[in-house]
Amino acid sequence: MNIKETLKSLCTPPGVAGCETAASKAAQNLLLEYMPNAQVDSFGTVTGSINYDEKLPLLLLDAHIDEIGMVVNYIDGNGFLKVSGAGGIDRRALSAQTVTIWGKTPVKGVICALPPHVQTQKDAAQTIKEDQIAIDCGFTKEEVEKVVSLGDSITIDAELTELQNDRITARALDDRAGVCSILYALDLLKKSIEPPKLQYNLAVTFSSQEELGCRGARIAAYNINPDLAVAVDVSYGDYHGCKENKTGKIGGGVMLGTAPSLDRELFENMKKTATEKNIPYQIEVMSSETGTNADVISLSRKGVKCALLSIPLRNMHTPAEMLQISDIKATGQLIAEFIGAPLMAISPPINAG
Amino acid sequence: MERIFDFLKDLSLLNAVSGDEGEVRDYVKTALKSANCDIETDNLGNLIVFKKGKNRPKNKIMLCAHIDEVGFVVQGINSDGFISLSAVGGISDSVVYGRQIEFKAFNAGYSAHGGSSVTGIIGGKPVHFIKGDEKDKQPKLSELYADIGALSREDAEKYVCLGTTACFVSEFAEFGNCFVKGKALDDRLGCALMLDMLLSELEYDMHFVFTVQEEIGARGAGVAAYSVKPDFAVILETTTACDIAGVEGEKQVCRLGDGTVVPFMDKGTAYDRELYNLTFETAYRNNIKIQTKTQIAGGNDSSSIHKTAGGVRTICLAAPCRYLHSPCCVIKKDDFLGTRVLAEKLAYKIAEL
Numbered sequence: 069m070n071i072k073e074t075l076k077s078l079c080t081p082p083g084v085a086g087c088e089t090a091a092s093k094a095a096q097n098l099l100l101e102y103m104p105n106a107q108v109d110s111f112g113t114v115t116g117s118i119n120y121d122e123k124l125p126l127l128l129l130d131a132h133i134d135e136i137g138m139v140v141n142y143i144d145g146n147g148f149l150k151v152s153g154a155g156g157i158d159r160r161a162l163s164a165q166t167v168t169i170w171g172k173t174p175v176k177g178v179i180c181a182l183p184p185h186v187q188t189q190k191d192a193a194q195t196i197k198e199d200q201i202a203i204d205c206g207f208t209k210e211e212v213e214k215v216v217s218l219g220d221s222i223t224i225d226a227e228l229t230e231l232q233n234d235r236i237t238a239r240a241l242d243d244r245a246g247v248c249s250i251l252y253a254l255d256l257l258k259k260s261i262e263p264p265k266l267q268y269n270l271a272v273t274f275s276s277q278e279e280l281g282c283r284g285a286r287i288a289a290y291n292i293n294p295d296l297a298v299a300v301d302v303s304y305g306d307y308h309g310c311k312e313n314k315t316g317k318i319g320g321g322v323m324l325g326t327a328p329s330l331d332r333e334l335f336e337n338m339k340k341t342a343t344e345k346n347i348p349y350q351i352e353v354m355s356s357e358t359g360t361n362a363d364v365i366s367l368s369r370k371g372v373k374c375a376l377l378s379i380p381l382r383n384m385h386t387p388a389e390m391l392q393i394s395d396i397k398a399t400g401q402l403i404a405e406f407i408g409a410p411l412m413a414i415s416p417p418i419n420a421g
Numbered sequence: 422m423e424r425i426f427d428f429l430k431d432l433s434l435l436n437a438v439s440g441d442e443g444e445v446r447d448y449v450k451t452a453l454k455s456a457n458c459d460i461e462t463d464n465l466g467n468l469i470v471f472k473k474g475k476n477r478p479k480n481k482i483m484l485c486a487h488i489d490e491v492g493f494v495v496q497g498i499n500s501d502g503f504i505s506l507s508a509v510g511g512i513s514d515s516v517v518y519g520r521q522i523e524f525k526a527f528n529a530g531y532s533a534h535g536g537s538s539v540t541g542i543i544g545g546k547p548v549h550f551i552k553g554d555e556k557d558k559q560p561k562l563s564e565l566y567a568d569i570g571a572l573s574r575e576d577a578e579k580y581v582c583l584g585t586t587a588c589f590v591s592e593f594a595e596f597g598n599c600f601v602k603g604k605a606l607d608d609r610l611g612c613a614l615m616l617d618m619l620l621s622e623l624e625y626d627m628h629f630v631f632t633v634q635e636e637i638g639a640r641g642a643g644v645a646a647y648s649v650k651p652d653f654a655v656i657l658e659t660t661t662a663c664d665i666a667g668v669e670g671e672k673q674v675c676r677l678g679d680g681t682v683v684p685f686m687d688k689g690t691a692y693d694r695e696l697y698n699l700t701f702e703t704a705y706r707n708n709i710k711i712q713t714k715t716q717i718a719g720g721n722d723s724s725s726i727h728k729t730a731g732g733v734r735t736i737c738l739a740a741p742c743r744y745l746h747s748p749c750c751v752i753k754k755d756d757f758l759g760t761r762v763l764a765e766k767l768a769y770k771i772a773e774l
Contacts, residue, residue, distance in 0.1 A: 161519025164747030202666030206597015231570030
């Protein structure tokens with residue numbers, strides 16, 4: 069599997085939280101190769117499963133398909149669009165960006181900004197407020213209303229571009245990179261020369277509305293009813309001036325999460341797998357919940373043992389998200405190895421059925 | 422009239438930060454191969470072009486547009502490979518975060534990398550690390566870094582060095598109802614206009630200067646004007662339009678779609694009153710849309726030209742442009758085409774004064 073090509077297929081279609089259809093379809097198409105029953109549920113979440121043996125416990129692999137973006141909430145008298153954020157948009161990265169409004173047909177626009185020639189120092193020192201964001205589509209109100217409706221989603225244009233050292237930048241790597249790593253794991257399992265002795269039945273969710281509060285995963289986890297789960301998301305990559313102990317090293321491998329809300333045994337098991345199989349990893353310590361789908365999946369029905377794997381990412385929630393391909397590979401490898409050969413027995417799963 | 426938009430597109434996509442204008446200079450020279458004109462490059466890099474017309478004018482006329490654009494220069498390379506930037510020209514802190522930029526290629530002679538340009542992204546601490554009031558603060562460029570994916574200073578130095586220039590990356594595109602967006606339309610628009618004129622038959626002899634270093638204080642134009650010693654100069658430019666959501670009345674400065682902007686005064690020049698009146702009269706006679714600026718804002722090459730060599734009478738014809746000095750300058754095609762027609766008509770009027 070070519071990771072860059074897969075990422076490109078995943079990142080190109082829009083999937084703003086609550087409007088995931090295009091991204092979900094792209095992910096479903098990719099998942100179909102490994103899970104012929106892959107489908108998109110009523111809430112925009114992609115699901116698929118493989119049952120090897122009734123006796124095996126069910127492992128859920130989850131990554132979220134949605135991305136940060138905006139939605140149109142008003143069209144003013146001059147045709148400018150007013151918007152609301154869908155998820156925690158980074159307001160520092162908005163002014164004068166090119167955007168696409170996913171209307172009846174895709175419409176290009178530019179986020180309004182004051183030029184320095186008329187900007188006061190006070191204006192320049194402040195981030196744009198959400199209620200000040202306006203989009204210029206080059207249309208009058210009448211013209212724009214033919215193609216744009218209230219509720220249409222908006223993404224910032226940022227093509228997937230290669231940087232040095234196997235690193236890439238694109239929008240929506242949070243969390244299409246996670247989706248990609250799960251597909252990569254499935255690809256490794258499918259292509260392994262000796263068929264691995266699988267220890268679990270598998271379910272996959274590429275869940276919707278994570279950025280709005282992990283809603284898609286909550287619904288999907290209930291329906292799938294797994295015994296244990298691995299959530300894959302992105303986390304903070306190292307950055308000049310940021311504390312090392314708060315970030316993961318780009319290129320340092322998969323970030324293995326430990327937190328009070330995650331299963332400690334599963335964490336130890338993953339760590340051992342990574343060590344034994346020489347998969348580069350780094351530990352991410354959180355002191356409460358994790359801010360990922362693991363928080364809600366673990367609370368599904370009678371509770372689910374959860375692990376969290378993260379891919380280090382810079383500039384999260386901006387159109388200039390950035391990561392290193394090898395970290396996606398390490399994440400996928402760890403998942404594949406874990407599914408194929410857990411190194412120690414996990415205490416008997418609680419059957420929540 | 423399609424030729425002029427082809428020029429505009431090509432020119433917009435070239436990278437020529439003030440003081441590093443070679444790409445545009447070469448393009449202009451190549452484009453003028455068949456124009457039957459004399460071209461000189463002066464010591465600062467200005468292109469001074471003379472084209473004979475059918476008649477000799479009563480007054481020596483110089484048309485002027487600048488070839489440089491706002492951008493960045495590498496100010497430092499940190500040990501972890503993060504690159505510190507300074508702005509070249511007036512760039513608002515609000516339009517740099519989360520953008521792609523392109524670093525100009527090294528001189529291949531001393532670059533291990535072999536002399537192709539590289540992409541970088543401007544970013545900073547993740548938004549999630551920013552608390553409370555700080556969320557409303559737009560970080561300054563000096564607090565941000567460009568990231569090309571380098572692993573260390575040594576690694577980064579394969580691709581960039583201190584003093585390397587960088588430009589915004591921005592697609593040139595038509596959108597809305599006859600609007601165009603792209604970087605550096607300030608002032609590639611003026612350059613495209615002059616190329617189009619130079620490739621046409623002229624009624625009168627005329628001088629054209631493609632100037633350098635406008636964005637750091639109109640430095641090239643004064644020198645070029647000294648060489649040409651014109652009686653009259655017409656500056657072809659873009660100017661700040663603020664006709665965007667939330668801005669009313671005189672604060673809009675000028676409006677897209679309302680035609681060529683002819684200022685009576687800006688921060689650098691009190692324009693020649695007779696020329697100002699002649700310009701409006703010429704526009705009215707020829708049914709060309711024309712407006713003035715409702716704020717004393719901005720400045721252009723006129724600021725140095727009018728004070729050169731004992732004084733030059735100047736006027737400026739500008740296309741209104743939104744989001745000036747950002748990655749997404751926006752103009753309306755009609756304003757540009759009207760300005761093209763008016764520039765020629767006005768020049769001939771001045772020739773006969």
